[in-house]
Amino acid sequence: MLEEQVKSAGGCLYVCSTPIGNLRDVSLRLLDVLREVDLILCEDTRQTRKLLARYEIPSGERLVSFHEHNEAARVEWLVGQLREGRRVALVTDAGTPIISDPGDAAVAAALEAGVPIVPVPGPSALLAALVASGLPATPFVYLGFPPRSRSDFARFLAPYRHLPATLVMYEAPHRVANLLHWLAEELGDRRAVLAKEITKLHEAFWRGTLAELERRLAEEGARGEYVVVIDNRGAQAEDDAHEREEARFAEAVREVERLMEEGLSHKEAVKRASDAHGVKRRELYNRTLRG
Known part of the structure; x- marks a missing residue:
């Protein structure tokens, strides 16, 4: 009742x-x-x-x-x-x-x-795929079906590119290969899972990196409707590493300026500062060139 x-x-x-x-x-x-x-x-x-x-x-x-x-x-x-x-x-x-x-x-x-x-x-296909994927389930973001054109896809994914979460999408069999390729280009070769035909006779979960899944798909072919699950948590680590590197460069730039004020040549100041702060010498040299 x-x-x-x-x-x-x-x-x-x-x-x-x-x-x-x-x-x-x-x-x-x-x-x-x-x-x-x-x-x-x-x-x-x-x-x-x-x-x-x-x-x-x-x-x-x-x-x-x-x-x-x-x-x-x-x-x-x-x-x-x-x-x-x-x-x-x-x-x-x-x-x-x-x-x-x-x-x-x-x-x-x-x-x-x-x-x-x-x-x-x-x-719910997205929840079934998420809980069976083996990837962290919290937090996750459901993005639905992505756009079909490459340029639209880049704009669509931009707000989530650096989000440390599991991303979940749906895709049709004739477009899933493109999706895997575009994801690798935008996010890097992240851990991912392809789930297809969930609860049906030919249910399957393929696990690997985006590049590995793209190769397997090329070998075995695409059949059925797909849920694509991507672990994007590496984005946070990459952002943190980039911030640390930028902080080192900022210190190195200040060091170059101080050494040059003391009379050292630009080349020698860059050499000492790059060694002291562990940054790339050529990039430090270019960042401290005076117009």
Whole structure:
């Protein structure tokens, strides 16, 4: 039975996670909701009918197409349904709505209608990949599907390039090789995991560096939908090392200026300062050239 406190409140939107592959990955609560709601908003009604048929749940006239191409046009209708007391389940083809899937408009409609929004938790490809990856799970940042062009990708990744966290992305099989290559160019050869076909027959987790995974993908080919998990914690160590090096150069530059004031030649001052502070002599020489 649906929660009594929600039923007494009239209309309600249930945001429902559905299986990402294995149809047994359902909760008893999800099945209760799908049996008892008045309407089921579906990304693809054909996919949802398969789930309902598996658990002998009648669909009748309850299934309503609700996806990225028509959800904006259905918002006003949905607000009216919720205000009239309809109990509505929101599902997508697989996983959790709104996470790189349609659903934002349905939640906005529920807020406008002033009805409860109730999550029905369940499968999520990004969380499944993260916890099985073997990479640190905290903190992590979910970035969804990256842009398709190289220049757009660089701009997309820029805010996260130096973030010491695990980055998680989705990618299609025909673009995943490019993604691995671009990530290596932008981040360096980080530890990463390619997760594919999670919960399905050919589920696999490939572990290695970005370059190693790119080579393996070239050898074995790309099949299925991918979750790419990258450990970007080296970014913090690199930033710290860069800051330490810059601090040494600043000290060395001041040392060169002091020695030259004492009468040493530029070349000799650079030699002594670079030896004393452990910085590259040629770079110190160029940084202290006077115009």
